[in-house]
Amino acid sequence: xxxxxxxxxxxxxxxxxxxxxxxxxxxxxxxxxxxxxxxxxxxxxxxxxxxxxxxxxxxxxxxxxxxxxxxxxxxxxxxxxxxxxxxxxxxxxxxxxxxxxxxxxxxxxxxxxxxxxxxxxxxxxxxxxxxxxxxxxxxxxxxxxxxxxxxxx
Amino acid sequence: xxxxxxxxxxxxxxxxxxxxxxxxxxxxxxxxxxxxxxxxxxxxxxxxxxxxxxxxxxxxxxxxxxxxxxxxxxxxxxxxxxxxxxxxxxxxxxxxxxxxxxxxxxxxxxxxxxxxxxxxxxxxxxxxxxxxxxxxxxxxxxxxxxxxxxxxxxxxxxxxxxxxxxxxxxxxxxxxxxxxxxxxxxxxxxxxxxxxxxxxxxxxxxxxxxxxxxxxxxxxxxxxxxxxxxxxxxxxxxxxxxxxxxxxxxxxxxxxxxxxxxxxxxxxxxxxxxxxxxxxxxxxxxxxxxxxxxxxxxxxxxxxxxxxxxxxxxxxxxxxxxxxxxxxxxxxxxxxxxxxxxxxxxxxxxxxxxxxxxxxxxxxxxxxxxxxxxxxxxxxxxxxxxxxxxxxxxxxxxxxxxxxxxxxxxxxxxxxxxxxxxxxxxxxxxxxxxxxxxxxxxxxxxxxxxxxxxxxxxxxxxxxxxxxxxxxxxxxxxxxxxxxxxxxxxxxxxxxxxxxxxxxxxxxxxxxxxxxxxxxxxxxxxxxxxxxxxxxxxxxxxxxxxxxxxxxxxxxxxxxxxxxxxxxxxxxxxxxxxxxxxxxxxxxxxxxxxxxxxxxxxxxxxxxxxxxxxxxxxxxxxxxxxxxxxxxxxxxxxxxxxxxxxxxxxxxxxxxxxxxxxxxxxxxxxxxxxxxxxxxxxxxxxxxxxxxxxxxxxxxxxxxxxxxxxxxxxxxxxxxxxxxxxxxxxxxxxxxxx
Ligand code: FES
Ligand code: FES
Numbered sequence: 052x053x054x055x056x057x058x059x060x061x062x063x064x065x066x067x068x069x070x071x072x073x074x075x076x077x078x079x080x081x082x083x084x085x086x087x088x089x090x091x092x093x094x095x096x097x098x099x100x101x102x103x104x105x106x107x108x109x110x111x112x113x114x115x116x117x118x119x120x121x122x123x124x125x126x127x128x129x130x131x132x133x134x135x136x137x138x139x140x141x142x143x144x145x146x147x148x149x150x151x152x153x154x155x156x157x158x159x160x161x162x163x164x165x166x167x168x169x170x171x172x173x174x175x176x177x178x179x180x181x182x183x184x185x186x187x188x189x190x191x192x193x194x195x196x197x198x199x200x201x202x203x204x
Numbered sequence: 205x206x207x208x209x210x211x212x213x214x215x216x217x218x219x220x221x222x223x224x225x226x227x228x229x230x231x232x233x234x235x236x237x238x239x240x241x242x243x244x245x246x247x248x249x250x251x252x253x254x255x256x257x258x259x260x261x262x263x264x265x266x267x268x269x270x271x272x273x274x275x276x277x278x279x280x281x282x283x284x285x286x287x288x289x290x291x292x293x294x295x296x297x298x299x300x301x302x303x304x305x306x307x308x309x310x311x312x313x314x315x316x317x318x319x320x321x322x323x324x325x326x327x328x329x330x331x332x333x334x335x336x337x338x339x340x341x342x343x344x345x346x347x348x349x350x351x352x353x354x355x356x357x358x359x360x361x362x363x364x365x366x367x368x369x370x371x372x373x374x375x376x377x378x379x380x381x382x383x384x385x386x387x388x389x390x391x392x393x394x395x396x397x398x399x400x401x402x403x404x405x406x407x408x409x410x411x412x413x414x415x416x417x418x419x420x421x422x423x424x425x426x427x428x429x430x431x432x433x434x435x436x437x438x439x440x441x442x443x444x445x446x447x448x449x450x451x452x453x454x455x456x457x458x459x460x461x462x463x464x465x466x467x468x469x470x471x472x473x474x475x476x477x478x479x480x481x482x483x484x485x486x487x488x489x490x491x492x493x494x495x496x497x498x499x500x501x502x503x504x505x506x507x508x509x510x511x512x513x514x515x516x517x518x519x520x521x522x523x524x525x526x527x528x529x530x531x532x533x534x535x536x537x538x539x540x541x542x543x544x545x546x547x548x549x550x551x552x553x554x555x556x557x558x559x560x561x562x563x564x565x566x567x568x569x570x571x572x573x574x575x576x577x578x579x580x581x582x583x584x585x586x587x588x589x590x591x592x593x594x595x596x597x598x599x600x601x602x603x604x605x606x607x608x609x610x611x612x613x614x615x616x617x618x619x620x621x622x623x624x625x626x627x628x629x630x631x632x633x634x635x636x637x638x639x640x641x642x643x644x645x646x647x648x649x650x651x652x653x654x655x656x657x658x659x660x661x662x663x664x665x666x667x668x669x670x671x672x673x674x675x676x677x678x679x680x681x682x683x684x685x686x687x688x689x690x691x692x693x694x695x696x697x698x699x700x701x702x703x704x705x706x707x708x709x710x711x712x713x714x715x716x717x718x719x720x721x722x723x724x725x726x727x728x729x730x731x732x733x734x735x736x737x738x739x740x741x742x743x744x745x746x747x748x749x750x751x752x753x754x755x756x757x758x759x760x761x762x763x764x765x766x767x768x769x770x771x772x773x774x775x776x777x778x779x780x781x782x783x784x785x786x787x788x789x790x791x792x793x794x795x796x797x798x799x800x801x802x803x804x805x806x807x808x809x810x811x812x813x814x815x816x817x818x819x820x821x822x823x824x825x826x827x828x829x830x831x832x833x834x835x836x837x838x839x840x841x842x843x844x845x846x847x848x849x850x851x852x853x854x855x856x857x858x859x860x861x862x863x864x865x866x867x868x869x870x871x872x873x874x875x876x877x878x879x880x881x882x883x884x885x886x887x888x889x890x891x892x893x894x895x896x897x898x899x900x901x902x903x904x905x906x907x908x909x910x911x912x913x914x915x916x917x918x919x920x921x922x923x924x925x926x927x928x929x930x931x932x933x934x935x936x937x938x939x940x941x942x
Contacts, residue, residue, distance in 0.1 A: 052456060069456065069497075076497035080431070085423040086416015088618075089496070090569045091650045095874035098569060126416035133415040141414045145406040145840050148281075148848055150413035151420060151569040151618030179882045183874060185569045185619050187851035189885040191844055 055119050059084070060128025066115070074118045075099045075110040078125060086126035086154045090183075097182035100155040101125050107162035126154035129161060137161045140199035148186035156182050160196050168203045170196070218330070219337055220245045220257075221382045228264040229378035231338050232257035235330040261290065261338060267362045267375035269294065270302045281841035284408045285324055286331055288837055292400040293335030293393060296362045296374070303408045305614070324837065325806055328898045329392075336390040345381035346372045361399075395835060395896045404840035409616065419616040421573050421587035422647065429575070429643040430459060432636050433499035435489040435506050436656045439867030440717045441516040443486035447508040452491055455505060457498030463487045464635040471602040471631075479658050479718040480598075483628045485513060490636055496647050503649075514716045516867030519562070519662075522686060525713040526664040529684035530558065535709035539695030542705035544670070547678030551670035555744050559667070559733035560928040562861040563686070564660040564722055565869075567879060570618020571653035572629040575645045576637035578603065583610045585634065587645075588617035588624055595627040599634040622721035626658045651872040659862060660722030661686035661715075665733040669741055670705070676741065676756070678705035681734075687719045688712040693769050694726055698734075698803060701765040702756040702772070717864065723852065724904035727804040732857065732929065735800035735912030740925060749799055750783055770803035777893045778810040778830040785891050786812035786828035795825070798916030800909035806900035808832040808893075811850065813886070813913035815921055822918045822935070824854055824886040829906060831890065834897035842902050847888040849906035855880025857911035858932045 052067045057074075059082065066081050073092075078084040078101075090098035092111045099110040102124040129135045137160050147153045156179070163178040164170070170178070175196050184192070219233045222245035232245050235258045243256035252260055252272055259273035271287045283303060291301045339359055346364040347354035349372065356367045362374045395401075412419055437443060449461035465487035468480075475481040491502035529535075548554060574587035583605055589595050592612040600607045617624055633646040648656075663685040670678035679699055683690050688710070695708040722728060742749040757779075760772040779801045782788065788797055794816055801810040814826040827850050836842050859878040863870045871877035915926040918935070928934045 072495075072497050076495055079423075080495040080497070083418075083425065084416070085418045085425075088420075088570070089422065090571065091874045092500075093650075093873055093875060096569070126414075129415075133411055138414045142406060142410055145404075145410065145844065147407055147410065147413045148844055149569070149617060149619045150407075150409065153413050154416045157414060176883050181881075183569070183879050183881060185567055185621070185852070185879060187848040187855065187880065187885070188844060189851055189880075189882045190847045190888055193882065 053116070055115050057115070057118055057123060058121065059123045060125060068115050070114065070116045072115045073111045074101070074113045074115050074123070077115050078110060084125050084127050088151060088154060090152070095183070096152070096155070097159055098152050098155040100158040100182070102158060102162055105162065105165065107159050126158055129157065135161060136202040137164065137195070137199045140195040140202060143198055144191050144195040146188055146191040146195050148188050152182065152184045152186075156184065156192055160192070160199065164196070164200055164203055168200060170200060219334060219386050221341070221384075221386065222247050223379050223382035224249065224262065227379075228262055229382040231261040231263075231334070232259075233261075233334045234258050235327060261294075261334070263338070263342075263374055263378050265375045265378060267296070267373045268300050268302065269296050270304055272304045281407060281838060281845060282324060284405055284841055285837045286327055287408070288400050288405060289328065289331035290335040292398055293332045294339050295335075295359055298400050298403070298405065300362060305616070325898065325900045332392050333390065336392055337386060340387045340390045341381045341384050342374050342377055344384055344387065345377040348380065349377060401835065401837050402839065405838045406840065420570050420618050421575070421615040422570055422618070424575050424586050424615055424645065426575070426577070426643045429645055430640070431493050431496045431499040432633065432644050432646045433491045433493070433496075433503040433649070434632055434646060434652065435491070435503050435508060436652065437486045437510055438655070439510070439516050440482070440715075440864070441512060441514045441867040442510040443513040444489065445509040445511040447489050447506060449489070449506060451507065452502040452505040455493075455498060455502050457494045458491055458502040459494065460492040460640065461502070461506070462490050462492065462636070462639050464490055464632065464639065467602040467635050467638075468631045471598065479626055479720055480628065480631075482716055482718045483656065483658075484631070488632070492636070492640055492644065499647065500649055517715060517717065518865055519863040522662050522713070522715070522864070523560075526662065526684040526686070529711045529713060530664055530666045530682055535682060535711045538690065538692070538708040538710055539700060540707045541700070542678070544678045544680050544705045544707045547670045547672070547705035548668070548680070551672050551677065553671040553744070554668055555671065555737075555741055556666070556668040557737055557740065557927060559665045559729070559736065561663050561729040561732070562863065562929060563662050563717070563719075564856060564860050565654045565657045565862050565871075565877065566619075566621045566623035566722060567654060567877070568617070568619030568621060568623055571650055572623070572648040573646060574629050574633040575643065576630075576633040577643040578634070578637040578641065581609070583634065583637075584613070585611065585630060586613040586615065587630070588615050588620075589627050589630055590617070590620055590624040591627055595630040598627065598631055602631060603634060603638050621723040622725060623658060625721055628658070650874070654862075654877065655869040655872045658718045658720040660725075660728065661689055661719035663689050663729050665730065667733060667737045669737070671745060674745060676703055676745070679703040679707075681708045683708075683710040683730075685710070685712045686715045686717065689726060690730075691726055694730065696767045696769045697727075698760070698770050698775065699756055701763050701768045702760040716867075723849075724804060724907045727802070727908040728853075728856075729908075729911070729929065731800065731802045731804065731908030732911030732915065735802060735909055736915045736925070736927065739798070739912070739916040739919070750779065750788070753779055753801060771808065774808040774832045774893070775801055775803055775810075778808045778832050781830035781891055781893055782810035782812050782828055785830060785889065786814070788812050796917045796921040798913045798918070798920065800912035800916065802905075802909035804908055805905040807902065807905035809905050809909055811906070811909050811913040813910065813917045815914065815917040817921050822921055824884075824914055824917075826886050826889060827854075827910060827913065828889045829891070830893065831902070831906065832893035832895070833902055833905075834895060834899040836892050837899050839892075842892075843890045845902040846890050846906045849902070849904065850888045850910050851880060851885050853907035853910035854886070854914060855884070857914060857929055858884075859930050861930045861933065
């Protein structure tokens with residue numbers, strides 16, 4: 052089986068996997084970075100969102116072979132102590148219900164605010180439309196992103 | 205149901221204490237029945253035993269409080285709100301309270317506290333009693349040390365003070381307190397003195413959730429664990445005929461391919477109509493692999509043929525059967541007041557409408573999964589299930605093992621909505637582990653999860669009202685559901701007691717498609733139907749919608765009926781509040797408002813939806829929600845629950861639908877099944893009716909009415925009365941007037 056060198060959360064990992072293995076399953080089953088979640092596997096829900104070279108990406112659609120050489124950040128590496136402004140805002144608003152979708156929501160929000168620290172309400176809604184929350188915590192997510200934007204500015 | 209259920213038990217018998225070897229006091233308590241005489245309190249935290257106790261409280265010599273409870277969290281916040289009740293009466297600072305979800309390793313689960321809308325209501329008094337009892341023991345210990353009467357001492361925020369102003373921290377007296385008799389009488393705080401209850405309190409797992417720590421079933425892992433992916437029949441009514449695993453076995457990472465099913469089938473033999481029996485009718489092919497991905501790939505490489513075992517049904521057949529039931533006369537009458545026949549015969553006018561709803565899958569974001577390890581000594585089961593006791597019992601039966609050999613450990617659940625009440629996935633993984641003799645986790649893909657579910661059944665209602673001299677004289681509700689839906693309470697919901705001649709009839713069509721509870725079971729669609737009907741009825745009568753409801757509730761008040769489930773006063777209360785807060789009836793141009801008021805799951809709710817038309821499509825901009833759930837224990841969690849219920853309700857009302865063709869579900873992932881997304885959500889504005897009544901749950905009751913609030917608003921905007929869900933599929937573009 053081929054091996055790949057992956058740069059994840061500022062550490063290099065060497066993993067053995069089939070070329071077509073989605074990065075999601077390498078993270079979860081091999082590297083025990085289980086904060087990145089599986090929910091649809093087809094790029095529809097955003098539960099598996101990570102950062103690749105600063106852009107938000109669906110790890111269920113990214114093959115491990117494509118991820119080599121890229122700078123990958125997962126929820127576990129978003130901040131040292133869980134204190135990224137987006138995480139702080141998520142705490143302030145107490146966003147999670149069941150919590151399952153939230154790592155993906157936070158990763159999407161963090162990458163978005165990085166590029167657009169002063170978003171309008173409409174821009175927030177567009178940016179977050181790829182992330183499903185079955186508990187429907189959408190109002191709180193929207194509010195938390197506004198709080199995070201304030202913290203960032 | 206009355207709002208203040210009485211709990212009578214002797215405090216002495218429901219609580220025991222011990223002094224911990226490592227220092228500190230341990231309290232074990234048992235909420236709903238007395239502790240067994242012989243139940244022994246551990247003196248070491250590694251020995252916590254949930255067989256005899258529901259939960260434990262540890263008070264350390266530093267005065268810190270840790271609550272160990274095995275109740276799972278499915279997103280309803282009970283893991284936060286229930287400890288708040290203990291902490292309130294114990295009178296400690298919330299910062300000093302830690303909540304640990306205890307691992308279960310017990311012999312049976314009689315004491316499991318199940319999550320759900322009911323939990324808080326049932327535990328309201330017992331949990332407070334527990335906290336108050338512990339506080340009294342600490343006070344008694346301090347009083348003994350000072351040699352004064354306990355009644356001259358007070359305790360607040362973890363500090364006990366005597367008449368001379370001397371103080372002792374809780375931690376200072378834990379060892380003595382642990383030796384004392386459990387007091388028989390304690391006084392609970394008056395609601396106006398609450399300092400924790402009623403405060404906005406963050407979810408106790410928040411730090412772990414936002415940093416991605418392993419919490420959920422899918423995150424659970426053990427040394428040597430393998431993964432299993434299960435190939436189940438693609439259609440209801442089919443069973444496995446042959447399979448070929450050659451290609452699957454060539455995939456590196458695939459360890460083995462086995463079949464399961466016989467044990468579960470035998471166990472449920474003869475129960476062909478229950479969900480369990482239906483889901484276990486066929487053998488299943490299981491791919492065992494080194495990783496989840498290998499297992500999924502292996503499953504996709506399997507070749508199988510299926511044979512028909514019972515009818516393979518279509519959605520058209522369901523429609524036909526349910527309509528046939530409504531048109532026929534074979535019903536079971538659930539409640540009958542007066543004489544609807546006479547009322548209808550004498551009516552000036554009859555309003556008669558039929559409302560239709562489809563099957564719905566649960567679609568928890570975390571798909572079904574479970575871990576099992578079977579050894580000659582033990583059967584260990586770990587994962588997210590809402591019915592651990594039942595799971596342990598069935599697994600013991602199907603593997604032929606003593607119940608004492610089975611343990612179930614619960615993880616946090618990535619959503620429940622009713623799906624995890626059904627333990628089919630636990631039985632599967634138990635069978636798998638029993639064959640392969642290795643620790644294994646069964647993981648359903650989204651496709652597996654959506655296409656082998658236990659669905660909210662398709663339901664149709666026909667509601668008719670008779671009008672005489674401008675008044676409603678009769679009301680007749682008929683329900684036709686796949687496999688049955690309504691249960692005993694609903695006939696006693698509104699408008700029972702508010703309309704003189706009243707009848708509720710139900711009937712069902714038995715299908716081989718598995719159905720069961722789905723968020724707000726029994727009422728999730730009934731509320732839409734009923735509250736749409738009342739909107740039309742008001743129009744028909746030419747009376748104001750709010751007035752019609754107020755008058756009917758007034759009638760119910762003057763006609764006290766011990767059987768009715770709702771409180772007419774409380775329904776009037778939420779109705780008034782929502783009208784005031786939403787400015788119902790006085791809004792600005794181009795905003796259309798729809799109203800619904802409903803009681804279910806012990807909570808009274810009224811909602812007003814504001815919609816605008818954008819490019820001919822109705823867009824829900826805002827929902828104002830007035831809720832009477834008694835005392836609001838945690839307003840932060842409560843608002844989240846309410847908003848979630850409303851938005852989830854709009855999503856399913858507008859877009860949710862699972863159809864069948866030849867027994868096969870026609871959606872299996874989020875590209876063919878639409879869940880609501882942020883761009884489609886309104887702002888939800890929440891208001892509580894303030895009172896001192898015991899709290900009721902919020903996970904469910906705000907979902908059912910919103911469908912009608914939206915439909916009634918769409919009617920105002922477009923002139924179209926929507927009666928068939930999902931509404932988005934049934935909007936007629938040409939009718940749009942807005
Ligand atoms: S799991 Fe990747 S988008 Fe849903
Ligand atoms: S919090 Fe449960 S799915 Fe989003």
